Amino acid sequence: MNRSDLYSLTPLLILSSAAILNFFSISIKRNHKVIFAITVLSLIGDFIFLTSYSLYHQQHIDPLLVVDGFGIFNIGLILLTTLVVALMSYAYFEQREERKEEYYILLILAALGACIMVISKHFVSFFLGLEVLSVSLYSLIAYLRTRERSDEAGIKYLILAAFSSAFLLFGMSLIYATTGKMDFGGIGYYLTTTQDIPLIMMAGLGMLIVGAGFKLGVVPFHMWTPDVYEGAPTPVTAFIATVSKGGMIALLVRFFNAINGYQYESFTNLFTVLSIASMFVGNILALRQTNLKRILAYSSISHIGYLLVAFLSGGSMGAQATTFYLVAYFITTLGAFGIIATLSDQHRDAELIDDYRGLLWRRPLTAVAFSAMLLSLAGIPLTAGFIAKFYVITAGIGTQHWLLVFCLVVNSVIGLYYYIKIIAVMFDQKLQIKSAKELHPLVYVISSVTIAVLAVFLFWLGVSPEGMLSLIDDVI
Amino acid sequence: MNITFIIASFVAVLATIMAITRYNLIHALLYLVISFLSIAIVFFVLGAPFVAALEIIVYAGAIVVLIIFVIMMLNLKEESVEQERIWFSRKVILGPSILSIVLLGELIYILLSHETTALTTQAVDAKSVGLSLYGPYIIGVELSGLLLMSGVVGAYHLGRQKKKVQHRFLENQTT
Numbered sequence: 001m002n003r004s005d006l007y008s009l010t011p012l013l014i015l016s017s018a019a020i021l022n023f024f025s026i027s028i029k030r031n032h033k034v035i036f037a038i039t040v041l042s043l044i045g046d047f048i049f050l051t052s053y054s055l056y057h058q059q060h061i062d063p064l065l066v067v068d069g070f071g072i073f074n075i076g077l078i079l080l081t082t083l084v085v086a087l088m089s090y091a092y093f094e095q096r097e098e099r100k101e102e103y104y105i106l107l108i109l110a111a112l113g114a115c116i117m118v119i120s121k122h123f124v125s126f127f128l129g130l131e132v133l134s135v136s137l138y139s140l141i142a143y144l145r146t147r148e149r150s151d152e153a154g155i156k157y158l159i160l161a162a163f164s165s166a167f168l169l170f171g172m173s174l175i176y177a178t179t180g181k182m183d184f185g186g187i188g189y190y191l192t193t194t195q196d197i198p199l200i201m202m203a204g205l206g207m208l209i210v211g212a213g214f215k216l217g218v219v220p221f222h223m224w225t226p227d228v229y230e231g232a233p234t235p236v237t238a239f240i241a242t243v244s245k246g247g248m249i250a251l252l253v254r255f256f257n258a259i260n261g262y263q264y265e266s267f268t269n270l271f272t273v274l275s276i277a278s279m280f281v282g283n284i285l286a287l288r289q290t291n292l293k294r295i296l297a298y299s300s301i302s303h304i305g306y307l308l309v310a311f312l313s314g315g316s317m318g319a320q321a322t323t324f325y326l327v328a329y330f331i332t333t334l335g336a337f338g339i340i341a342t343l344s345d346q347h348r349d350a351e352l353i354d355d356y357r358g359l360l361w362r363r364p365l366t367a368v369a370f371s372a373m374l375l376s377l378a379g380i381p382l383t384a385g386f387i388a389k390f391y392v393i394t395a396g397i398g399t400q401h402w403l404l405v406f407c408l409v410v411n412s413v414i415g416l417y418y419y420i421k422i423i424a425v426m427f428d429q430k431l432q433i434k435s436a437k438e439l440h441p442l443v444y445v446i447s448s449v450t451i452a453v454l455a456v457f458l459f460w461l462g463v464s465p466e467g468m469l470s471l472i473d474d475v476i
Numbered sequence: 477m478n479i480t481f482i483i484a485s486f487v488a489v490l491a492t493i494m495a496i497t498r499y500n501l502i503h504a505l506l507y508l509v510i511s512f513l514s515i516a517i518v519f520f521v522l523g524a525p526f527v528a529a530l531e532i533i534v535y536a537g538a539i540v541v542l543i544i545f546v547i548m549m550l551n552l553k554e555e556s557v558e559q560e561r562i563w564f565s566r567k568v569i570l571g572p573s574i575l576s577i578v579l580l581g582e583l584i585y586i587l588l589s590h591e592t593t594a595l596t597t598q599a600v601d602a603k604s605v606g607l608s609l610y611g612p613y614i615i616g617v618e619l620s621g622l623l624l625m626s627g628v629v630g631a632y633h634l635g636r637q638k639k640k641v642q643h644r645f646l647e648n649q650t651t
Contacts, residue, residue, distance in 0.1 A: 109629075143636055
């Protein structure tokens with residue numbers, strides 16, 4: 001490893017040192033403020049360092065990693081998302097009597113695992129990154145030990161994630177048995193030398209897709225999603241919905257480009273089925289839910305279905321649409337969960353629809369921001385969600401995926417119903433007076449500013465997406 | 477050599493099935509040890525003596541001892557065995573096992589239908605394992621360290637016990 005390798009790995013080094021620094025800081029004295037400050041500062045510093053790279057940076061750290069524009073963009077996205085999650089965590093955990101400090105170590109490590117995934121070009125680094133992410137998530141999901149559902153969600157995720165890791169490993173070993181290679185480039189090269197994929201490798205790739213599908217929560221691997229979303233602390237839910245899924249999508253894009261998977265009919269058919277099933281099942285199951293976290297869980301299943309439409313289009317247009325959709329989806333989801341986190345009180349999360357009855361008259365700004373997030377999830381013009389969906393449809397039509405585009409349009413209409421239902425409840429004029437213990441005002445300022453910034457980004461991307469689009473165009 | 481491989485892997489599969497289906501935890505553990513030992517032989521036959529030794533030292537040695545400690549701490553009684561017997565009734569496992577056997581048959585068909593390349597066994601000794609771990613794969617080693625760190629921090633947080641309060645009146649006072 002030489003100096004330029006180290007230079008390319010510095011963002012990861014900063015993250016891991018931040019985790020270790022937190023570790024030592026706890027051993028000296030437990031202080032929520034100090035840990036929070038270290039976490040936020042290191043994430044900001046890391047992002048600033050990341051912007052010093054050129055967009056055309058390309059550094060292969062053989063055999064495991066490759067730091068290129070696509071990877072740097074995704075690392076930046078992960079860092080900013082983690083920063084937002086950390087910012088909304090402070091107010092959320094300050095009002096709970098659990099020990100809060102370990103949370104930030106686990107959060108940083110989970111982000112590190114996701115960063116490794118988006119720059120890996122080898123099965124070893126892919127698997128290790130995935131495991132760092134998953135192992136941190138097990139404890140993050142069950143973090144609030146006083147709640148019963150937290151434990152249940154943690155155990156559920158532990159067993160299912162371990163099971164999907166086993167699938168992933170078996171798939172990798174079958175691929176290795178055929179190709180004798182573990183790096184994506186080598187597997188791609190092997191595939192160019194054969195006429196069609198041997199059956200045994202097909203089985204391996206299928207198992208790989210099972211493992212990846214579990215992480216993404218696509219139908220039929222979606223069973224864990226609503227329970228885990230409901231049981232996990234709200235900031236952690238936001239993290240699972242964004243970073244954990246986005247990292248896997250970025251990895252799939254890289255892997256499929258390396259092995260040129262779009263030319264094989266069997267894979268495109270498989271992903272078409274997954275995508276259509278996710279869209280319909282997610283949206284239809286969301287219709288009858290009364291728990292907001294569960295609604296967002298089912299909505300995230302259907303959103304991954306939309307994302308797969310862009311992913312299936314392939315080529316640079318597909319990758320562009322996928323990345324833009326990820327950015328828009330990250331902003332919207334973070335905003336929605338951020339608002340749930342700020343409205344939560346000491347004992348439970350504000351997750352029932354009834355908690356939002358008449359929110360507009362109690363906290364008008366929050367209600368407006370929340371409506372904006374929901375409208376963006378539904379894909380209404382002027383929001384980032386609209387532009388993202390527009391690009392997905394353009395990419396789908398450009399590659400003649402008519403069935404997928406048709407399903408997407410039908411599902412957008414179904415989805416509109418439950419998003420509008422929540423907004424209608426917020427406008428309902430039935431006053432409920434709830435007296436929550438007032439925290440230090442600064443705590444609220446942090447969360448409110450975070451949500452305001454997210455809302456501004458939401459409209460900014462919705463009105464003038466050119467800047468973001470040209471940036472994405474440059475890195476791909 | 478081939479016959480050694482087949483026998484060892486057969487023993488491994490059988491021992492693992494037995495380990496899953498035993499009601500008595502210690503019996504299950506003994507089968508697990510046999511499974512580890514036979515996997516070690518598989519590694520040895522495939523030309524990885526160092527990994528075979530590690531498998532015995534780490535899994536059959538250290539991890540099994542840890543599991544014994546956990547069993548001692550859990551202090552499971554007859555009722556839990558009975559509970560497990562009810563959960564693991566023939567009616568419950570019938571459906572899943574039929575489906576898994578179908579999948580297993582498919583997998584065996586796939587494996588048999590495909591010509592796999594013959595194994596060229598060359599022993600990988602400890603030195604070359606070390607050289608590649610601390611050479612090109614150093615990032616992997618560091619990542620495993622971080623993986624363990626997240627595991628330790630998580631286990632510490634989740635396993636921390638609340639202070640036990642002896643008397644219910646005292647409990648009311650303290651809260």
